[in-house]
Amino acid sequence: MVRVATYFAMTFGAFLFWESMDKVHVWIALHQDEKQERMERELEIKKMQAELMAQAKESES
Template structure:
């Protein structure tokens, strides 16, 4: 009876552990995706600013 209870307890513990690890991995992946999207948006903003600065410089040099 003790062996069966121990087996059941360990099986339940392993199941809970794997489910938790799965959720942690999903959370990490989502966090990395959000970070990647944020960096891409910031890079796009930097490119747009640089283009606007270039256009402004060209207008100033023509005037």
């Protein structure tokens, strides 16, 4: 009986571990996607700022 209970507990523990790891992997992937999107937006903003600065210098001349 102890062996059956131990096996059940180990199986259940492995299942919980597997499910939590799956959730962690999904969270990491989403976090990386958000970070990539934020970096792309910041790069686009920097490019736009550079263009506006170049236009401002051009109009001053």
